[in-house]
Amino acid sequence: MSVKRKQIRKIGILTGGGDCPGLNAVIRVVTKAAITQLGLEVIGIEDGFLGLIRNRMHPLGLDDVSNILTVGGTILGTSNDADPIRFAVGRDEHGKPLFENVTDRVVEHVADRGLDAIVAVGGDGTMTGAANLIERGIAVVGVPKTIDNDLMHTDITFGFSTAVQTAVECLDRIHTTASSHHRVMIVELMGRNAGWLTLHAGLAAGADVVLIPEIPYDVDVVCEKCLERSKRGKRFTLIAVSEGAMPKGGKQVVDRVVHESPDPIRLGGISAVLSREIAQKTHLETRATILGHVQRGGAPVATDRVLAMRFGHKAIQLVAMHEWNNIVVMQGGETTFVPITSVAGQQRLVPIDDPLIAMARSVETCMGD
Numbered sequence: 001m002s003v004k005r006k007q008i009r010k011i012g013i014l015t016g017g018g019d020c021p022g023l024n025a026v027i028r029v030v031t032k033a034a035i036t037q038l039g040l041e042v043i044g045i046e047d048g049f050l051g052l053i054r055n056r057m058h059p060l061g062l063d064d065v066s067n068i069l070t071v072g073g074t075i076l077g078t079s080n081d082a083d084p085i086r087f088a089v090g091r092d093e094h095g096k097p098l099f100e101n102v103t104d105r106v107v108e109h110v111a112d113r114g115l116d117a118i119v120a121v122g123g124d125g126t127m128t129g130a131a132n133l134i135e136r137g138i139a140v141v142g143v144p145k146t147i148d149n150d151l152m153h154t155d156i157t158f159g160f161s162t163a164v165q166t167a168v169e170c171l172d173r174i175h176t177t178a179s180s181h182h183r184v185m186i187v188e189l190m191g192r193n194a195g196w197l198t199l200h201a202g203l204a205a206g207a208d209v210v211l212i213p214e215i216p217y218d219v220d221v222v223c224e225k226c227l228e229r230s231k232r233g234k235r236f237t238l239i240a241v242s243e244g245a246m247p248k249g250g251k252q253v254v255d256r257v258v259h260e261s262p263d264p265i266r267l268g269g270i271s272a273v274l275s276r277e278i279a280q281k282t283h284l285e286t287r288a289t290i291l292g293h294v295q296r297g298g299a300p301v302a303t304d305r306v307l308a309m310r311f312g313h314k315a316i317q318l319v320a321m322h323e324w325n326n327i328v329v330m331q332g333g334e335t336t337f338v339p340i341t342s343v344a345g346q347q348r349l350v351p352i353d354d355p356l357i358a359m360a361r362s363v364e365t366c367m368g369d
């Protein structure tokens with residue numbers, strides 16, 4: 001019988017990739033609605049695809065998802081280095097990881113556990129993994145999450161607004177000490193190759209300079225802005241820089257390479273590079289701060305809680321309609337869905353004609369170009 005028509009009794013749910021605030025809100029609504037409205041059994045898959053590979057799963061009941069709406073992280077755990085088609089199974093004599101395709105094992109575990117479908121909550125990496133499972137006949141419904149807000153075909157992902165709020169709080173704090181000490185303060189934000197987080201947080205915090213990966217910067221333009229502010233009597237400058245930002249004709253700064261991960265490059269360190277260059281060129285005092293994983297932690301803000309619930313609710317509707325292999329998205333304020341394959345392995349970057357960039361320039365924010 002085709003997956004489209006077969007009767008659904010049991011679903012699994014997993015959270016994959018980097019965590020973000022709002023994952024528990026999705027787990028809660030999916031579990032509650034599946035049990036109370038569709039009469040399904042729900043199985044929590046532990047640590048993303050790792051749980052499918054290692055057969056680590058447990059039943060989720062109503063009590064298990066009680067009191068988790070406001071809690072950050074994910075009660076299921078997650079991993080961003082467990083891709084079934086390229087799973088690290090050990091190391092060779094030179095310490096290099098050895099990979100194996102363990103998809104057969106995943107298919108076996110899904111069958112053993114009697115899972116009729118999987119709700120996969122994740123970003124582009126998780127959706128790439130989900131697309132591979134779909135090819136092996138496993139029915140999947142995707143739910144998008146990421147603080148980077150870089151998933152294709154959705155206007156917003158949950159986790160983003162909370163990360164923006166957290167980053168703004170940090171920028172506000174750095175603003176006051178920048179002002180006291182008359183320093184150039186450079187604050188580095190996450191976001192991989194997309195500048196959404198830095199652009200939104202930088203604007204909301206009134207940063208004087210906002211540097212995003214989509215607009216390679218000229219360090220002399222940035223120095224000019226700092227000096228010009230100094231001459232005007234503004235004796236400090238607040239710079240928000242994306243971890244993925246790069247100078248014109250230059251490269252991104254890589255912090256580490258996680259070979260086991262489907263997306264092995266971890267960016268980081270551009271703020272220190274900029275800090276040294278600006279100090280050298282302007283003789284102004286500079287300091288760099290990397291916000292790091294603080295941006296992924298903590299309780300979701302109210303809008304992320306509601307967004308996560310809307311996504312989870314839509315996912316359960318797709319399960320009820322046997323509308324497999326799609327991912328829920330938000331388009332023009334409405335939840336809808338697109339094929340998982342259309343978002344897998346892709347990134348939604350800030351268009352350089354985005355109205356927010358024009359707006360930033362209109363309030364004299366230097367975009368580094």
Ligand code: F6P
Pocket residue numbers: 018080146147148190191192243266267296
């Ligand atoms: O995709 C979310 C994200 O937080 C990125 O902004 C960042 O580049 C990356 O994950 C960090 O990954 P890790 O948790 O492996 O250090």
